[in-house]
Amino acid sequence: MSLQDKMRERARELLESGAVNMVIGWEKGTFWYLSPPAFITTPEEADRLVWDEFCLNNLSKYLLDYRNTDDKIALFVKGCDSRNVVRLLQDNQFPRERLYLLGIKCPGLKDSRAASLLGEEKRAELPLAPKCVGCTHPEPVIYDELLEAGVSGDLGSPEKRFEDVEKIEAMSYDERYAFWVNAYARCIRCYACRNVCPACDCRECIFDRTQTGWCGKQMGLTQNMFFAITRALHVAGRCTECGECERVCPQRLPIMTLNRKIIKELNALFGPYEAGVSLEAKPPVVEYRPDDPDFEERR
Amino acid sequence: MYKLATEKLPELLQCWSQGATVYVPQKVGEVTLFRPFKGQGDLALGEGNTLEPPKDLFFPRTEKLYDYWASGKEARLEPVELHPDRAVLVGVRSCDARSFLLLDQVFLTRGYVDEFYKKRRENTAVVALACTQAAPTCFCTSFGIDPGRAEGVDVQMWPVPGGYLLEALTPRGEEMLKQASGLLAPAEGEKIPAPAQPSLQVELEGLVEKLQKMFDHPYWGELSRKCLGCAICTYLCPTCHCFDIDCETIETSGYRFRCWDTCLFAHYTLMAGGRNPRPTRKERLRNRLLHKLQYFVERYGQFACVGCGRCLELCPVNVDITKVIRDVKEVSL
Numbered sequence A: 001m002s003l004q005d006k007m008r009e010r011a012r013e014l015l016e017s018g019a020v021n022m023v024i025g026w027e028k029g030t031f032w033y034l035s036p037p038a039f040i041t042t043p044e045e046a047d048r049l050v051w052d053e054f055c056l057n058n059l060s061k062y063l064l065d066y067r068n069t070d071d072k073i074a075l076f077v078k079g080c081d082s083r084n085v086v087r088l089l090q091d092n093q094f095p096r097e098r099l100y101l102l103g104i105k106c107p108g109l110k111d112s113r114a115a116s117l118l119g120e121e122k123r124a125e126l127p128l129a130p131k132c133v134g135c136t137h138p139e140p141v142i143y144d145e146l147l148e149a150g151v152s153g154d155l156g157s158p159e160k161r162f163e164d165v166e167k168i169e170a171m172s173y174d175e176r177y178a179f180w181v182n183a184y185a186r187c188i189r190c191y192a193c194r195n196v197c198p199a200c201d202c203r204e205c206i207f208d209r210t211q212t213g214w215c216g217k218q219m220g221l222t223q224n225m226f227f228a229i230t231r232a233l234h235v236a237g238r239c240t241e242c243g244e245c246e247r248v249c250p251q252r253l254p255i256m257t258l259n260r261k262i263i264k265e266l267n268a269l270f271g272p273y274e275a276g277v278s279l280e281a282k283p284p285v286v287e288y289r290p291d292d293p294d295f296e297e298r299r
Numbered sequence B: 001m002y003k004l005a006t007e008k009l010p011e012l013l014q015c016w017s018q019g020a021t022v023y024v025p026q027k028v029g030e031v032t033l034f035r036p037f038k039g040q041g042d043l044a045l046g047e048g049n050t051l052e053p054p055k056d057l058f059f060p061r062t063e064k065l066y067d068y069w070a071s072g073k074e075a076r077l078e079p080v081e082l083h084p085d086r087a088v089l090v091g092v093r094s095c096d097a098r099s100f101l102l103l104d105q106v107f108l109t110r111g112y113v114d115e116f117y118k119k120r121r122e123n124t125a126v127v128a129l130a131c132t133q134a135a136p137t138c139f140c141t142s143f144g145i146d147p148g149r150a151e152g153v154d155v156q157m158w159p160v161p162g163g164y165l166l167e168a169l170t171p172r173g174e175e176m177l178k179q180a181s182g183l184l185a186p187a188e189g190e191k192i193p194a195p196a197q198p199s200l201q202v203e204l205e206g207l208v209e210k211l212q213k214m215f216d217h218p219y220w221g222e223l224s225r226k227c228l229g230c231a232i233c234t235y236l237c238p239t240c241h242c243f244d245i246d247c248e249t250i251e252t253s254g255y256r257f258r259c260w261d262t263c264l265f266a267h268y269t270l271m272a273g274g275r276n277p278r279p280t281r282k283e284r285l286r287n288r289l290l291h292k293l294q295y296f297v298e299r300y301g302q303f304a305c306v307g308c309g310r311c312l313e314l315c316p317v318n319v320d321i322t323k324v325i326r327d328v329k330e331v332s333l
Helices: A003-016 A043-048 A059-066 A079-090 A112-118 A120-125 A158-169 A173-184 A192-196 A221-234 A244-248 A255-270 B006-016 B094-108 B115-122 B171-179 B207-212 B219-224 B281-300 B310-314 B321-330
Strands: A022-026 A037-040 A073-077 A099-104 A145-147 B002-005 B021-028 B031-036 B062-071 B074-079 B087-092 B124-129 B155-160 B163-168 B243-250 B253-260
Touching: A003 A022, A003 A043, A003 A073, A003 A099, A003 A145, A022 A059, A037 A043, A037 A059, A059 A073, A059 A079, A073 A079, A079 A099, A112 A120, A158 A255, A173 A221, A192 A244, A221 A255, A244 A255, B002 B006, B006 B021, B006 B087, B006 B163, B006 B171, B094 B115, B094 B124, B094 B281, B115 B124, B124 B171, B155 B171, B163 B171, B207 B281, B207 B321, B219 B281, B219 B321, B281 B321, B310 B321
Parallel strands: A022 A073, A073 A099, A099 A145, B021 B087, B087 B124, B124 B155
Antiparallel strands: A022 A037, B002 B163, B021 B031, B062 B074, B062 B253, B155 B163, B243 B253
């Protein structure tokens, strides 16, 4: 039985038995290279579910939409998605007992933008999705049952994730400033990066409080930079590197480079840490420890 | 009808740059955008749309309306000078050209003329470029748009082997071709290429009437589950034109401005007392789609969609307006 068939079967069973009243997975979109989120609420609809190399959306974000309901939800999670579930559980954003996790060993997904340009005849040769390069956890870290997937592809060495950060670190201050100004001058503040991010779980975002004067609504470099820096620092220690922010950015801004710079700094300051890998390990910036590596230095 | 050799394109843009700023699609990083031509840059006049529509030339993302100063009981207002610079917009596709006519309806008709928009519109010549290949996301022909010939433009260009054909459609366009006559050759025996034929189509017959009965339909709730509530579809839409007015004050002086806003954001309809008549994504996404496909038609007799396909291409969760149109025709009331 293919993974897709297994997904449909389990979704149908979970809905029929009443164990859950909604299954969140993926379905086929407008084009062969799109597999957007699907919300299945009746057993008959379970056959809409698909599994293919374009199931890129991190579905854990949607739990926030149901945090104040009584819905019991079954969620399909790849490795990266599962880490966000851990983060949401740690932040008490969703009760574990209303959640049923169907884990998928992720083989690494494909770049849907490249697919749209290359055409379906090149489907077998598509590059890995940029967000999957150097993935450290293709297997879910939390689940109620584990569904297998295809053979795990070569996702590249985890060090590859920091290549872009190192390129920028090698620049002079002026070059770095020019690099970021150049990028964020193009930001249209559509907030897709924030809205897709499962680490962005604030009830009300600072950038939606437009009357406070913190960040004006005008479209300008100052506001864009303020947004970029604030967003990156707000997810510090909580970013699981699922890469959704960068994937959805219409301007293709290097958002993950910012996130990974912060991850690199956190590792250096507080010791190695990966967000959302363990329910017990506390994120470095929400915990005080006298044995933090930088403690002596700061004293 | 005239012909321009491909290698003379920069010279043509240079020529039109005299006394005006020429905006032309250029590669910026990994995307294509209309940018001022400065004699260099990576021109991108091949097939396909720019990431951002050119509407910000007429309706900038942020526009200052007036300056003010206040201290004690004294106050002063200072109007800003209306945008005086001339511009030439080169490489506009038929879909985006239609969007200008739709924006004209909003900003110039029904008893109010928006002077800021009007001035920019008058000061800008538009040179269209015909499409000979459609992207999978293109569906302009469904709205009666001809990808091979744009409406309401000054000059129409067609790509042909070795260059471009140019035809003036207005006195201003004729003037522009005269200005560039040294670069152009009469196009004898040249055939206008066949227009692109988008394979994506939507059937609009009966759509408005159906939508008029669907305001409370559960369809909108289902559709909006996956919507992220971001502004990609609105900010990259050539016809979306909503704005907010706000001010920036530092001590005793400041300025009032308007800037793009989007009905997909919660604070778009947030009232001063805290009530929000569009409290969830269901109401907001419904509003966007009904504005395009029903309200605009009721007010102006035209759809506020031009089939450029940007929202379809870039929506992170594949909210597809063509699928919405098909779904709406099928759902039972």
